Amino acid sequence: MTAPILRIQHLSAVSDLEGGAPILRRVNLELAPGEALGLVGESGAGKSTIAKALLGVLPRTVRLTEGEITFDGKNLRTLPPKALRQIFGDEIALIPQDPLTALNPGRRIELQLTDGLRMRRKLPWREARARALQLLAEVHINDPERVMRAYPHQLSGGMRQRVLIAAAFALEPKMIVADEPTTALDVTVQKQILRLIRGLQEAHGTAVIFVTHDLGVVAQICDRVTLLFSGAVIESGSTEEVLGTPKHPYTRALIAAGPRYDRPGAGLQPVPEAVIAQLRADVAATDGRPGA
Amino acid sequence: MSEDLISATGLEVTYRGQRAGGVKVLHGVDVRIGRHETVGIVGESGSGKTTLGRALLRLVDVTAGTITFDGQDITHLPEVAMRPLRRRAQMIFQDPMASLNPRHTVRRILTEPLLFHRVAADSADALRRVRQFFDRVGLPLACLDRTPHELSGGQRQRVGIARAALLEPDFVLADEIVSGLDVSTQAQALNLLKTLTRELGLAMAFISHDLSVIRAVCDRVYVMRNGLVVEEGRCEDVFSAPANPYTRLLIDAIPLPEIDPGWLGRDRAEVAAAEAD
Numbered sequence: 001m002t003a004p005i006l007r008i009q010h011l012s013a014v015s016d017l018e019g020g021a022p023i024l025r026r027v028n029l030e031l032a033p034g035e036a037l038g039l040v041g042e043s044g045a046g047k048s049t050i051a052k053a054l055l056g057v058l059p060r061t062v063r064l065t066e067g068e069i070t071f072d073g074k075n076l077r078t079l080p081p082k083a084l085r086q087i088f089g090d091e092i093a094l095i096p097q098d099p100l101t102a103l104n105p106g107r108r109i110e111l112q113l114t115d116g117l118r119m120r121r122k123l124p125w126r127e128a129r130a131r132a133l134q135l136l137a138e139v140h141i142n143d144p145e146r147v148m149r150a151y152p153h154q155l156s157g158g159m160r161q162r163v164l165i166a167a168a169f170a171l172e173p174k175m176i177v178a179d180e181p182t183t184a185l186d187v188t189v190q191k192q193i194l195r196l197i198r199g200l201q202e203a204h205g206t207a208v209i210f211v212t213h214d215l216g217v218v219a220q221i222c223d224r225v226t227l228l229f230s231g232a233v234i235e236s237g238s239t240e241e242v243l244g245t246p247k248h249p250y251t252r253a254l255i256a257a258g259p260r261y262d263r264p265g266a267g268l269q270p271v272p273e274a275v276i277a278q279l280r281a282d283v284a285a286t287d288g289r290p291g292a
Numbered sequence: 293m294s295e296d297l298i299s300a301t302g303l304e305v306t307y308r309g310q311r312a313g314g315v316k317v318l319h320g321v322d323v324r325i326g327r328h329e330t331v332g333i334v335g336e337s338g339s340g341k342t343t344l345g346r347a348l349l350r351l352v353d354v355t356a357g358t359i360t361f362d363g364q365d366i367t368h369l370p371e372v373a374m375r376p377l378r379r380r381a382q383m384i385f386q387d388p389m390a391s392l393n394p395r396h397t398v399r400r401i402l403t404e405p406l407l408f409h410r411v412a413a414d415s416a417d418a419l420r421r422v423r424q425f426f427d428r429v430g431l432p433l434a435c436l437d438r439t440p441h442e443l444s445g446g447q448r449q450r451v452g453i454a455r456a457a458l459l460e461p462d463f464v465l466a467d468e469i470v471s472g473l474d475v476s477t478q479a480q481a482l483n484l485l486k487t488l489t490r491e492l493g494l495a496m497a498f499i500s501h502d503l504s505v506i507r508a509v510c511d512r513v514y515v516m517r518n519g520l521v522v523e524e525g526r527c528e529d530v531f532s533a534p535a536n537p538y539t540r541l542l543i544d545a546i547p548l549p550e551i552d553p554g555w556l557g558r559d560r561a562e563v564a565a566a567e568a569d
Contacts, residue, residue, distance in 0.1 A: 042474035043445075157337075186336035186501065187545040194547075195556050213474065216547030220555050243549055255549055257475040259482070259508035261531055262548065268483055268508050271476040 003073075005174055005207045006031040006054075011067035013049060013058075013231070022287060023049055023062065025232040033174065034205040036198070038222035038239070040212055042254075046231040047211045051177050054209070056088045072174060090120055093173040095197070097180040099160035103152040109163055110148040116171050135166040139196055158189040162196065169200055175207040182217065194221050215255060219243050227251055232283045249275050297463055297495045298348055299324040302357035305343050317343050319519040320357070325463070330489055330496045332506035332527070334542070335516035341499050344516070345465050348497065349381050350374060362462065379409040382456035386468040388448035392440040398451055399436045402458060411459055421458060429454045429484055446477035450484065457488050464489070467499045482509055503546055507531055515539045 006029075013024035024046050031037050039047045052058045053069065056076075069076040072091065076084065096102040104112060110132065117128040129148075136144035139162040152160055161181065168176050178197065182190040198221045201208050210222055218225050219239060226236045227250070235248045246252045253271040260267045305318040317340045325331045325348075335341040346352045348359060350366060358367045361377060369377075385391035392401055402425075403418040405411075412418035426433055429450045440448055449469060456464050466485065470478040486509055489496050500506050506513055506527070513530050515523040515538065523536040534540045544558060 042476060187503075188336065188541060191545045191547075191556075198556060214547070215549035219549050219551050220547045240551055243551065254475060257479045258549060259479075259502075259504040260548065261504040261507040261543060261546060264507050264528070264531075267504070268479045270479045270483065 002032055004030045005033045005072055006209075007068075007070040008050070009068045009070070011050070011053070011069065012065045013053070013062055014065055015062055017061045023231045024064075025230070025283060025286060026067065027228075027231070027233055029226050029233065029236065031175070031207050031209065033207055034201070035224065036201060036208045036210060036222045038210045038212060038218035038225040039228065040215060040218055040225060041228035042213060044230065045228040047228055048179065049231070051179050051209065051211050054092060054175075054177050055094055056084055089116065090171055091174045093168040093171065093176050095165055095168045095176060095178040095181045098184055099157055099164050100152060102164055103160060105152055107151075108148070109150055109152070109155075113148070113163065113167055113170065116167070120171060131170070132166075135170055136163070138169070138200065139163070139166045157185055158193065161185060161189075161193055165193070165196060165200065169204060169206070172204065173206060175209070176201075177209045177211070179211045180213070181210075183212075183214075190217075197221070215243065215258065227254075229279050230283050232286065234279070250279055295326065296324040297327045297329075298359070298361055300348060300357060300359045303344070303347055303354055303359070304356040305340075305347055305352055306355045316355075317519050318347065321516075321519070321521055323348070323514060323521070325495050325497060327462070327495055328489075328493050329512065330498055330510045332510035332513040333497060333499045333516060334501065334503055334506050334513060336501060336542075338518070339516040340519040341516050342467055345467055345497055345499050349383060349465055379411070379459050380461050381463045381465070382459055382461040384452050384456050384464060384466040384469050386471065388445075388452045389440060392448065392451060394440055397437050397439055398443070401440075401451065402455055405455060405459055409459055422454075425454055425458055428488075429457075430480070445473055446480060449473065449477075449481050453481070453484060453488070457492060457494070460492070461494065463495045463497070465497050465499070468501070470505060471500070471502065478505075485509065503531075503542055515542065
C-alpha cells in the first residue's frame with residue numbers, strides 16, 4: 001500500500017454535555033490516495049464526529065482526548081490554526097448532507113461557486129467564472145449559465161447537490177468528506193449523484209470518505225469499509241470482505257436487518273439484544289485501557 | 293356492495309396557490325384497499341403519494357372523483373358526519389417528534405383519544421387498555437409518565453403506532469413512518485406493524501419512497517409518478533416483472549448491500565430518458 005493520505009490513530013473524544021461520556025474510543029483508520037472509504041454505523045456510532053474532526057468543525061462541547069490525525073504527513077492536532085485553515089477547505093473538502101442548508105439562500109450560485117477560487121486561489125473574476133462554468137459542466141449540468149445566475153431555491157435538490165459537488169472539487173482537494181450526501185435525495189437521483197461522485201473521484205484521483213448508514217451505498221461505491229458502534233471500530237476491511245464474509249456478529253446482524261426487495265423472506269431481523277449487550281460490554285471494557 | 297373498505301375513482305386534487313388555476317397534483321387516480329389488506333403507495337418526491345393518502349382520509353379536499361369508505365360515499369360528507377368515521381380511519385405520522393404533543397405525557401397522549409372517541413368508558417378503563425397494549429408494542433410501563441423527548445426514536449414511533457391502533461380502527465394510513473429510523477429500529481417498527489395489522493385485522497395504506505420496505509410489508513402496491521398511478525399490482529408480480537419502465541427504473545436504483553460491479557453504470561439510457569422529462 002502506498003503511503004496513506006490519511007491515518008487516524010487511537011483517536012478518542014468525550015462529550016462535555018454528557019458529563020465526559022466517550023464518543024470516540026481509540027479509532028484507527030487509514031485511507032490511501034484515490035481510495036473511497038465507507039464510514040458506517042447507526043445513529044450515535046460516532047461517524048459524524050470523525051467527519052467533523054477531519055474538517056475542523058467539532059462543536060465546542062466535544063473534546064479530543066488522545067490520538068493523532070495525520071493528513072498528508074502532517075498531524076492535524078498539533079498544527080497551528082493558520083496552517084489548519086489552509087488545509088480545511090483547500091486540501092480537505094466537504095460534500096454536505098443537506099444541499100439546501102449548505103448553500104447561502106441569498107447569494108447566487110456564481111458567487112458561492114467562485115468564492116474558493118477567488119479567495120484561496122486568487123484567480124481574477126473572469127478566470128474564476130470560466131472555471132466555475134467548467135466545473136458545472138463536469139457535474140453534468142446542461143445549462144451552466146442559467147445555474148450560475150440562479151439562487152439555491154430555484155434549483156431542484158439533485159441540482160443543488162451537483163453544485164455542491166462541483167464546489168467540493170473546485171480546489172482540487174486531496175480528500176473529500178461526503179457526509180450522507182444522498183440521504184435527502186430520491187433513489188433515482190441518488191444513483192446519478194453516486195455515479196457522479198465516483199466518476200469525479202476516479203478522474204481526479206481524490207480520496208473520499210463516505211459517511212453513510214446505508215450498506216447498499218457502501219457496497220456500490222466504496223473500496224473499503226469501517227463499521228462503528230458507540231464510537232469504536234467494530235470491523236474494518238475491504239468492502240468485499242466486510243459485506244461478503246463479515247466476521248463480527250454485529251456486522252452480520254446489521255446486514256440482516258435491512259429489508260431486501262429481491263428477497264422478501266429475508267431482512268427485517270432486528271439486531272438481537274444479546275449482540276448489542278455484548279457490544280456495549282466489549283466497548284466499555286476497552287475504556288481506560290492504555291492505547292495499544 | 294363492493295367488498296373493498298376504501299375505494300377511490302378518478303381522484304383529482306388541485307392545490308390553490310399563487311398560480312392561476314392552482315397546481316394540480318393528482319390527475320385522476322383510482323385506488324382500492326380491501327379489508328385486512330396492506331397496500332403500498334410508492335413514488336418519488338412530488339409524485340402525489342402523500343396527497344393521495346390525505347385525500348383518502350378527507351384531510352385535503354378533492355376537486356373531482358369519488359371516495360367511498362365501507363360502502364358510504366364520503367367525497368363531500370360534511371365534517372360533522374365524517375366525525376364517527378374519524379376513529380375508524382387513523383393515521384401514523386412520519387415524525388413522531390412533530391406529531392406527539394411535547395408537553396403531554398405518554399399516558400395523556402394515549403388515553404385522551406380513547407375518551408374522546410368513547411372507546412373507553414372512563415379514564416380507568418382507558419388506562420387499563422393502554423397498559424395492556426404496552427406489552428404488545430414492546431414499550432416499558434415506565435414510559436407512561438415520560439414526555440416524547442424522553443423516549444428513544446424507536447419508542448416514540450411505537451407510541452405513534454399505539455395511539456392509532458388503540459382506537460380499534462378499520463384502516464390506518466402510515467406515511468413514511470420509518471424513513472428517519474436506523475435499520476435495526478426500522479426492522480422492529482415494521483415487524484410490529486405487520487403483527488398488529490394481522491392480529492387486529494387492519495387495512496393499511498403504507499406510503500413510502502423505499503421499495504424494499506414496501507416489498508417487506510405490503511400485499512399490493514401502487515407506483516405513482518407525477519400525480520398518476522403508473523403501475524398497480526400484487527407485490528410479487530410487480531417486483532419480479534415490472535410492466536412499467538419507470539417501476540423498473542425505481543427498482544434498479546436501489547443499491548443492495550452486496551457488490552455489484554455493474555450497478556453504477558446500468559441503465560444510463562433509462563436514466564437519461566427520465567432526466568429529460
